[in-house]
Amino acid sequence: MTAPSLHHSPATRSSLLQTALPLVISLALAACTSVPLPPWPAPGAAKVSPVPGPVPVPATVAPPVVTIQPVPVRPAVVVAPVAQAPYSAAVAARFPAPALIYSTPGLQEGRSSFTSNAEIQTWLRDQASAAAATPGMKAALLTIGQSQRGEALEALVLTRAAGTDAAALAASGRPTVLLIGQQHGDEPAGSEALLVVARELTQGLLRPVLDRVNVIIVPRANPDGSADNRRVTTGGLDMNRDHLLLNTPEARALAKLTRDYHPTVVVDAHEYTVVGRFLQKFDAVQKYDALLQYATTANIPEFLTKASEEWYRRPLIAALKAQGLSSEWYYTTSTDLLDKKISMGGTQPDTGRNVNGLKNTVSLLIETRGVGIGRLHIQRRVFTHVTAISSVLASTAQRASELGQLQPYIEKEIASQACKDEAVVEAGPTLTQQELLMLDPVTGADKALRVEWNSALTLRKLKTRVRPCGYWLSASSKTAVERLRLHGVQVLRVTEPGSMLGDLYRETARAAGVRQDVRGAIADAGQIVKTEVALVRGVIDAPTGSYYVPLSQPLANLVIAALEPDTQSSFFANQLIETLAGSARVMSEPALKTEELP
Numbered sequence: 036m037t038a039p040s041l042h043h044s045p046a047t048r049s050s051l052l053q054t055a056l057p058l059v060i061s062l063a064l065a066a067c068t069s070v071p072l073p074p075w076p077a078p079g080a081a082k083v084s085p086v087p088g089p090v091p092v093p094a095t096v097a098p099p100v101v102t103i104q105p106v107p108v109r110p111a112v113v114v115a116p117v118a119q120a121p122y123s124a125a126v127a128a129r130f131p132a133p134a135l136i137y138s139t140p141g142l143q144e145g146r147s148s149f150t151s152n153a154e155i156q157t158w159l160r161d162q163a164s165a166a167a168a169t170p171g172m173k174a175a176l177l178t179i180g181q182s183q184r185g186e187a188l189e190a191l192v193l194t195r196a197a198g199t200d201a202a203a204l205a206a207s208g209r210p211t212v213l214l215i216g217q218q219h220g221d222e223p224a225g226s227e228a229l230l231v232v233a234r235e236l237t238q239g240l241l242r243p244v245l246d247r248v249n250v251i252i253v254p255r256a257n258p259d260g261s262a263d264n265r266r267v268t269t270g271g272l273d274m275n276r277d278h279l280l281l282n283t284p285e286a287r288a289l290a291k292l293t294r295d296y297h298p299t300v301v302v303d304a305h306e307y308t309v310v311g312r313f314l315q316k317f318d319a320v321q322k323y324d325a326l327l328q329y330a331t332t333a334n335i336p337e338f339l340t341k342a343s344e345e346w347y348r349r350p351l352i353a354a355l356k357a358q359g360l361s362s363e364w365y366y367t368t369s370t371d372l373l374d375k376k377i378s379m380g381g382t383q384p385d386t387g388r389n390v391n392g393l394k395n396t397v398s399l400l401i402e403t404r405g406v407g408i409g410r411l412h413i414q415r416r417v418f419t420h421v422t423a424i425s426s427v428l429a430s431t432a433q434r435a436s437e438l439g440q441l442q443p444y445i446e447k448e449i450a451s452q453a454c455k456d457e458a459v460v461e462a463g464p465t466l467t468q469q470e471l472l473m474l475d476p477v478t479g480a481d482k483a484l485r486v487e488w489n490s491a492l493t494l495r496k497l498k499t500r501v502r503p504c505g506y507w508l509s510a511s512s513k514t515a516v517e518r519l520r521l522h523g524v525q526v527l528r529v530t531e532p533g534s535m536l537g538d539l540y541r542e543t544a545r546a547a548g549v550r551q552d553v554r555g556a557i558a559d560a561g562q563i564v565k566t567e568v569a570l571v572r573g574v575i576d577a578p579t580g581s582y583y584v585p586l587s588q589p590l591a592n593l594v595i596a597a598l599e600p601d602t603q604s605s606f607f608a609n610q611l612i613e614t615l616a617g618s619a620r621v622m623s624e625p626a627l628k629t630e631e632l633p
């Protein structure tokens with residue numbers, strides 16, 4: 036089957052060009068490095084190469100071999116009032132069934148439960164077998180860990196590389212996309228959609244994607260939460276606030292997978308609250324089929340943000356729109372009913388979205404309207420995810436060669452900043468006002484609201500410091516070292532006593548507290564140590580067995596997020612490092628005898 040061309044609509048093309056990075060900046064940046072810069076689309080030269088189109092196709096296109104059962108577009112609007120619908124039939128009528136109806140175990144007519152963990156395992160095995168039977172296609176089903184209740188955490192690797200191991204994927208020269216579903220157990224549409232995407236890649240319309248892209252799918256990152264229809268993991272922790280600390284085995288499994296396979300793009304598929312506190316605060320129902328956001332935390336390289344915006348978010352919005360699906364930036368609101376602020380996704384380096392950005396990936400959060408409405412509109416929610424994810428895959432295929440340059444460029448740039456430049460230790464959103472559309476809960480009509488809007492797109496620098504050359508960690512920092520290495524951070528062990536110039540942390544204030552996100556206190560994250568520090572220049576004595584973490588490495592920005600102690604997300608605040616004396620900023624290139632850890 037030949038790959039259809041993807042054509043930008045004139046509107047998309049012009050908006051792409053309007054904000055294309057000025058060529059002069061590209062050239063200035065390019066002068067700093069020997070790595071060629073990703074060629075940004077220059078005015079009048081938007082490159083449109085043939086790429087596989089997204090899955091949702093007009094009903095006139097013949098269906099492929101097995102998959103999607105294209106059900107004729109349903110006549111008019113069938114609003115079958117669902118039992119215990121959380122809103123009126125008029126609101127429900129705003130969300131008609133999509134053009135394509137998908138079939139997974141959990142989407143069968145008459146089912147009351149979503150696809151079970153056992154059914155997902157069977158499904159993934161079936162897709163792996165189908166891929167293995169396809170000439171040139173390879174598949175591997177990896178067990179990447181176990182949930183807290185012992186469920187296998189599985190990842191399906193699909194590729195046309197010579198093998199399915201990390202080295203083979205790297206050698207393929209193709210970008211790898213990691214797709215993650217259902218970190219929150221009560222957000223099922225992402226998981227069902229990833230089952231559809233897996234089938235489309237192995238047997239359906241997305242097969243041509245694999246000519247240019249490797250794909251890894253983790254359809255259900257939190258199987259225990261899913262079985263309980265609960266947001267958090269079994270232990271009560273919100274795993275999507277655990278991607279820096281790695282206290283849960285679920286988050287550790289994803290970190291290790293990301294470290295080993297080094298994806299270029301990571302998609303995190305979620306669902307958001309439709310009624311609940313929005314209805315209580317604003318007397319309104321949520322309107323948008325999809326809410327979208329990329330990484331917005333301190334120290335994300337500008338080029339990565341540009342690529343996320345121009346190569347991914349804009350085409351994604353256009354792809355959704357072409358299917359009659361609406362979208363907006365991701366936003367949420369506090370669980371405190373008196374607080375009517377609306378906030379975009381947070382700026383803390385703790386979510387998958389932000390931590391994967393700190394790992395220099397294009398990191399995209401896609402949320403469908405689904406929390407709290409059970410199975411209502413489930414086909415439309417799944418269709419929205421499949422459309423969005425297909426767009427991400429198509430963008431990756433289209434930009435494969437530029438992406439191949441982008442990540443090495445960014446990584447070299449970050450490593451070169453050690454010992455100089457500024458590091459933002461903490462950043463926060465900017466409070467603005469915005470008009471937002473919601474729906475009247477009775478009539479279903481659009482309801483425009485003027486809201487206070489915490490924008491994560493304009494980050495305020497709350498705390499900055501000179502970027503150190505690296506960090507020294509005491510010999511008792513075993514847990515911190517283990518977590519850093521799970522992220523892929525290079526940590527060196529000191530083999531002979533040495534000393535170096537550095538900044539020690541002196542505590543000036545301390546309080547107990549809890550970690551907060553834009554919703555409120557983070558589920559079960561426990562008490563943190565909120566410290567304030569002054570830096571004291573001095574000599575650091577580094578005994579044998581202590582550690583040195585150089586910042587001249589690609590994950591330097593993640594290291595800063597973990598090791599500067601006076602932030603709520605840091606290893607110190609969360610007691611992965613026990614004392615302030617257990618770490619220090621190394622301010623000149625140390626002459627230490629060190630060894631790589633085994």
Ligand SMILES: [Zn+2]
Nearest residue numbers: 219222305306
């Ligand atoms: Zn979620």
